[in-house]
Structures are given as structure tokens and as C-alpha cells.
Amino acid sequence: MRILAAATSLLALVAAPIAAQEAQPVEEQIGAGGRPVGANWSRSPVYAENGMAATAHPLATQIALQVLREGGNAVDAAIAANAALGLMEPTGNGIGGDLFAIVYDPKTDQLYGLNGSGASPRGQTLDDLLEKLGGADALPPVGPLPVTIPGTVDAWFAMHKRFGKMPMNEVLAPTVDYARKGHPVAPVIAMYLDRSLRSYTQRLETTAFEFDNARATYFADGAPEAGDIFKNPDLANTLETIGREGRDAFYEGELAKVMVDYLQRQGSAFTLADFAAHKSEWVDVGCAEYRDGFELCELPPNSQGFAALQMVNILRNVDLRQWERGSPEVIHYITEAKRLAYADVARFYADPNFSALPQELLTKEYGAQRFALINPNKAAPEYDAGEIAVAPKLEGEGDTTYLTVTDKDGMMVSLIQSNYRGMGGGLVPDGLGFMLQDRGELFSLDPEHPNAYEPGKRPFHTIIPAFVKKDGKPFMTLGLMGGGMQPQGHVQVLINMVDFGMNIQEAGDAARINHDGGRQPTEGMTGPSADPLGTLNVEPGIRAETVEALRAMGHNVRVVSNGIMFGGYQAIMRDPETGIYAGGTEMRKDGQASGY
CATH class of the missing domain: 1.10.246.130 (Gamma-glutamyltranspeptidase, large (L) subunit, C-terminal domain)
Structure with missing residues (x-):
């Protein structure tokens, strides 16, 4: 793909007049075209009757629609799309992060809110943390100290238990397949991957943290470019385990043990009991x-x-x-x-x-x-x-994903998911294929502040899904x-x-x-x-x-x-x-x- 892109660029350069080669970028040479309806700077909305999905990646949108067509509802499809985005848009989200959602259920005509955010270690006090920080006035964006419990997987299962129809292994299957066989990287995501690699490389010059696992997972040959095929077989194995064994595999089973062992080697205070105690909140x-x-x-x-x-x-x-x-x-x-x-x-x-x-x-x-x-x-x-x-x-720019799915029965899901700053804290647990979030960076270190760091506490969160009603009805x-x-x-x-x-x-x-x-x-x-x-x-x-x-x-x-x-x-x-x-x-x- 890179050779083809380079050849195309070279051909364009040879064929172009000298003046054009030295001109401004094309978007500065020419403005928007005309449209028969609506604003010239916009496109048409998409209309459909039976179901719809809007996500930050076309393939994730297609996966959501596939789940709807195969008999799943909007919650099933939203989970499937979120799993896909964790693979395809790792710069914005993944199962190492947190999740918030609003679900409109037409059967009860009610909105249901889900807080799927994780907490700090229960055995680490503010004084313990300050000692580890060694005089720093804020938590760092990388390494073990800003990590909080990843809440996404539990949130998936909380939503699925209440509303889901399709078995979870079938919901996650399309992403498992893409993770093994690969998918072409999208242009904006490629730009963020390059920014992320440069950012982590720069931080490594001043801060010691384990980055070899992340490099092997995402940047083995440097930052992937648009159109490059990206695979993540480790994530495929992790999602297969979750689909087969349920949320307990992630919070109490072998996956939890791998995460805790890895974090403790990095100097984290997290224990298996911390992971086992986590649960989402309606x-x-x-x-x-x-x-x-x-x-x-x-x-x-x-x-x-x-x-x-x-x-x-x-x-x-x-x-x-x-x-x-x-x-x-x-x-x-x-x-x-x-x-x-x-x-x-x-x-x-x-x-x-x-x-x-x-x-x-x-x-x-x-x-x-x-x-x-x-x-x-x-x-x-x-x-x-x-x-x-x-x-x-x-939170830094672009470091979140939002998606929404609706179905033929009128169920509407508004879901947001993130690893916080960048792709997260740079830490990828051994062989699991995802990065842990650095959400704890948002704690205050002032003990008098409501958002002060405390054991077993959730930090202030930036990610928010929304819903609009019109005359009291879902809109x-x-x-x-x-x-x-x-x-x-x-x-x-x-x-x-x-x-x-x-x-x-x-x-x-x-x-x-x-x-x-x-x-x-x-x-x-x-x-x-x-x-x-x-x-x-x-x-x-x-x-x-x-x-x-x-x-x-x-x-x-x-x-x-x-x-x-x-x-x-x-x-x-x-x-x-x-x-x-x-x-x-x-x-x-x-x-x-x-x-x-």
C-alpha cells in the first residue's frame, strides 16, 4: 500500500505543472462546490427506516448494521461497534478504558444511564501516591500511577444483561475476525497513530515507563499509514476469551491475573481484589x-x-x-x-x-x-x-470515540468510550492486545477538593453521551x-x-x-x-x-x-x-x- 501511494504521488508530481507544484494546498486553491439543497459546506443526512448506526469508522458502522440484520438489537449492535472501534481506532478507545451510555428503551419508554468508569487502587492513600510522585504537583499521563480500573467490559455485560438479545460471543465475533485477518487503517486514525508514537517517544526521553509491549502491538514497523493492513491477534484472543467466559474472565479470571501481575511489576498498587470488586452503576x-x-x-x-x-x-x-x-x-x-x-x-x-x-x-x-x-x-x-x-x-484532542445505534423497535443507544489522554498511559499488559487508560491523571492532589485522589475512588470524567427529547418524547x-x-x-x-x-x-x-x-x-x-x-x-x-x-x-x-x-x-x-x-x-x- 505504501509503495502504491508513493508511486501515485510521484506520477502526480511529474505530470503537474511547475507552478502547481509550488502552489498552496488544494483546499486553499479552491472552495466548496455547490449543492442543490442545504449548505454548500455540508452533506445530506442519511435516512433509513429499520435501523441506523453512526460511528467514527465505516467498518464499525457496517458491523453494527450486520448485527441488527442478524437479529440483534441496538444494544447488541452498539457493543459490537464499540469492540470494533477498540481495534480500528485504538487512538480513541479500547477495553482498557471506561464507558458511559444512555439507552432509550421503547418497552418502558424510559432513559437508562450507565456509568462504567473504574476507580483507583483501594490500598493506596493520597500520601502513598504523593510519595511515589516524588514532589510532582500532578499525576503523569504515562506509566502505572494514572491507571484506573478499566470499566468498559463490565459495562458491556451490564448493558447486555439488561437489554441484549444476541449471545456475546456472536456480538464480538466480527471484531475477532478483523483482529486476526486485519483491516485497512483509516486516514484520520493514521494521523493520530503517528501523533501518538511521536508523543510516547518524546515522553520516554524524560519519563521511564514500559513501552515495549505497546510498540510491539501498535508500532512494530513504526506508525501504520492510511491503507496499511493492521492486525492485532492478541486482542482477538482476549475478545474470544471474554465472549466465551464472560465478564468474570476480565475481572477475576486469567485476564485479570495478567493485568494485575503486569501492573504490579510496573509499581502499581492494584490487586486482584480491586478488579474483582469493580462494577458498573446504573x-x-x-x-x-x-x-x-x-x-x-x-x-x-x-x-x-x-x-x-x-x-x-x-x-x-x-x-x-x-x-x-x-x-x-x-x-x-x-x-x-x-x-x-x-x-x-x-x-x-x-x-x-x-x-x-x-x-x-x-x-x-x-x-x-x-x-x-x-x-x-x-x-x-x-x-x-x-x-x-x-x-x-x-483530555487531549480526539482521544475518545462516540457511537450511536438505533433499531427497528425504536431502541436508541448513545455511547461514549475512551482511554483518556492519547491512546492511554502507554502500558499494554503482556499478550492482551490493548492499552490501559490513564484516566487517573484527572484526580486533584489537593486533599480538600471534592475530586481529590482517594483509595477506591473514580476520578472526574470528561466523556459524556447525550440524548435529546422533544415534547417529552425521544428525539x-x-x-x-x-x-x-x-x-x-x-x-x-x-x-x-x-x-x-x-x-x-x-x-x-x-x-x-x-x-x-x-x-x-x-x-x-x-x-x-x-x-x-x-x-x-x-x-x-x-x-x-x-x-x-x-x-x-x-x-x-x-x-x-x-x-x-x-x-x-x-x-x-x-x-x-x-x-x-x-x-x-x-x-x-x-x-x-x-x-x-
Whole structure:
């Protein structure tokens, strides 16, 4: 494949005029073509009647549809697609990470939330951890210390026990087959694999951690390129064992023993008892009404989902439709609402088993109080003082996968899964074919903070699936992966559709903003913020005059053209009258929405 690509490139170079060889990249030479309907910068949504899947990889989407056609339901198909993405998009997810999901069950007409996140070692205190850190002011992104229990496999079985139809070995079989025979690497994923290898190589220059297993699994011949065939026979064996022996194989059986032995050799405090004690938690889904009967629904902490609900409760106090979608006014209000919500995220969001979230944060009254703090003409220098900025950034760009599947009976699954920063902490247990997550990096080391590290505690989580209701009825699954981009991304898509009439594909393709910086949930409880204003990152689709107007309002604006930090979107909408599904997928990823 690489020889063919090189030959094609050489032929193009020889045939091209000299002037063209020296010209700007093609996307800067020519703009978008015209369309008979809809925005020129978007594509048509996908429509289907019997079932639909939208994922970050076309082959994972096809696997989900295959499961649906063979008699599985949306939960079976979502698990199958997630397993496939762990193989095909290891830069964003895998069974070494955590999972959150929202399931709409048409039989009960209810939303069910699942928190499949894992905890820290039960036998290691904060003092023990600080001693291992040797004076560092934050957990590292690599090695054994940021590892938390991988929750994905247990979450699969919790979902399957409650809703699944097809045997789990059949659900996992398509991915086992691809892992043995191989699949062609997709272009965006190839780019992330190259970035990951360079990042790990750079970290190895300053931090000692075991990387030989990861190198052999993913980078034996360097980073795979687009179109290269990638195989992972170790992962095939692991998934076969899980399909045959169930979740206990991963948390109590031979797979657990391999993981614990490996981690303990790296200096981890995890024991077999820690793995055996892990279990997913069914949680109540929270919803906040925006306008015109639309409600955004999210999962509670330790995820950051309720930050999106706080933004909705703030923005419902202003009619954004009085301005154009790309106006400085609309972008200003979205940005200030995000900053206000994140001041609370940094202060209150943590594992609810250790620190309860104040319920008034989600009231309309509190949203109105927060909205009153926004100056319509000027960015506030800071919201809510009293933190010190010693913590690492939130989740890196693109390090998550979101997928959604719906079926002929009306079941709708919104699922997100991640290893956290990069591909994870660089550690691949011997012969198992997957990398362990580094989610523990998001703990605070301030003992007074609700998100402080404690034994057997789940860290603050960035990954969030979403759901939208219309007039109390199921309307849309929604996800927009990517660290702190996620709550603000969910709200931007909602605004695009509700206030500005975009269809489900246009709502994802439209230029986005990503406010970064300000307070972090890993920070301490006292002291000033090092970056109180933060940076308002915008895509090139935001007009130059809008960028200058935002700067005049006091925002620190940066135009970013590569799309990486603006997340990965997938969504499926169900027509409440006809039951027809419409799907949208992310142009910034390799994915596909398809149905039958």
C-alpha cells in the first residue's frame, strides 16, 4: 500500500505543472462546490427506516448494521461497534478504558444511564501516591500511577444483561475476525497513530515507563499509514476469551491475573481484589429544557455531563435567534455560559460516592442567576476566584470515540468510550492486545477538593453521551467527543438545530468554537487561576469580522484550521410521527452514518 501511494504521488508530481507544484494546498486553491439543497459546506443526512448506526469508522458502522440484520438489537449492535472501534481506532478507545451510555428503551419508554468508569487502587492513600510522585504537583499521563480500573467490559455485560438479545460471543465475533485477518487503517486514525508514537517517544526521553509491549502491538514497523493492513491477534484472543467466559474472565479470571501481575511489576498498587470488586452503576439521567419543547439529557458526575445542562439553563435566558448564527453576540453568550458552567465543574464535580453535587446547580433559578453575571458587550476577566492552576490540561484532542445505534423497535443507544489522554498511559499488559487508560491523571492532589485522589475512588470524567427529547418524547442521540469540548459541543449542536434550523448533518459540519483554559477540576481550592480568561478557539468558518469583534469584546481568540480540537460528532434523530431515522456523522473524523 505504501509503495502504491508513493508511486501515485510521484506520477502526480511529474505530470503537474511547475507552478502547481509550488502552489498552496488544494483546499486553499479552491472552495466548496455547490449543492442543490442545504449548505454548500455540508452533506445530506442519511435516512433509513429499520435501523441506523453512526460511528467514527465505516467498518464499525457496517458491523453494527450486520448485527441488527442478524437479529440483534441496538444494544447488541452498539457493543459490537464499540469492540470494533477498540481495534480500528485504538487512538480513541479500547477495553482498557471506561464507558458511559444512555439507552432509550421503547418497552418502558424510559432513559437508562450507565456509568462504567473504574476507580483507583483501594490500598493506596493520597500520601502513598504523593510519595511515589516524588514532589510532582500532578499525576503523569504515562506509566502505572494514572491507571484506573478499566470499566468498559463490565459495562458491556451490564448493558447486555439488561437489554441484549444476541449471545456475546456472536456480538464480538466480527471484531475477532478483523483482529486476526486485519483491516485497512483509516486516514484520520493514521494521523493520530503517528501523533501518538511521536508523543510516547518524546515522553520516554524524560519519563521511564514500559513501552515495549505497546510498540510491539501498535508500532512494530513504526506508525501504520492510511491503507496499511493492521492486525492485532492478541486482542482477538482476549475478545474470544471474554465472549466465551464472560465478564468474570476480565475481572477475576486469567485476564485479570495478567493485568494485575503486569501492573504490579510496573509499581502499581492494584490487586486482584480491586478488579474483582469493580462494577458498573446504573444512574438517573438528568435533563434540562432549552426552548420549544427541546430537552438536553446528560449523565451526572463523576462525568461532566451536567455542565451542558448548566449551559442550557444559562442560555435559555436569551433568545439567540435575534442574531445570525455566526455573529459575535451568539458566540460571546455561548463562551461566557461555558466559562460560568466550568467554574462550577472545577469546584463541585467529582465521584458522588465521595462528594454529592449541590442540586441547586441544575435549577432554572440558578441558571438565571448565572446568566445575570454575563456582560453582553464584554468578556468577564474571571468567574469565581479561588483556585490554583497546577493541574494538567483536560483530555487531549480526539482521544475518545462516540457511537450511536438505533433499531427497528425504536431502541436508541448513545455511547461514549475512551482511554483518556492519547491512546492511554502507554502500558499494554503482556499478550492482551490493548492499552490501559490513564484516566487517573484527572484526580486533584489537593486533599480538600471534592475530586481529590482517594483509595477506591473514580476520578472526574470528561466523556459524556447525550440524548435529546422533544415534547417529552425521544428525539435524538448525540455525542461530540473531545475533552472539555464535549459539553459546549453538545450545546452548539442543539443551538444549531433548535434556534437556526440546521439539519442533523449541517449541525455537526458547521464551524465550531472551543473555549479552553480557565478553571480545571484537577486544581486546588485556593489561590488565583493562572489562566482565568482562557482562549477562545474558533474554526476558519467563523468570519474574520466576527473574530475581530470578539477580540474587541475582550476575548482571547485563536483561529485553528485543522479541526482536531473541535471534537468528533455522531447523531441519530427519530421522526416522532413516522419513526424514520436521520443520521449525521463527523467530517473531522473517518466515520460514517448508515442504515437500512
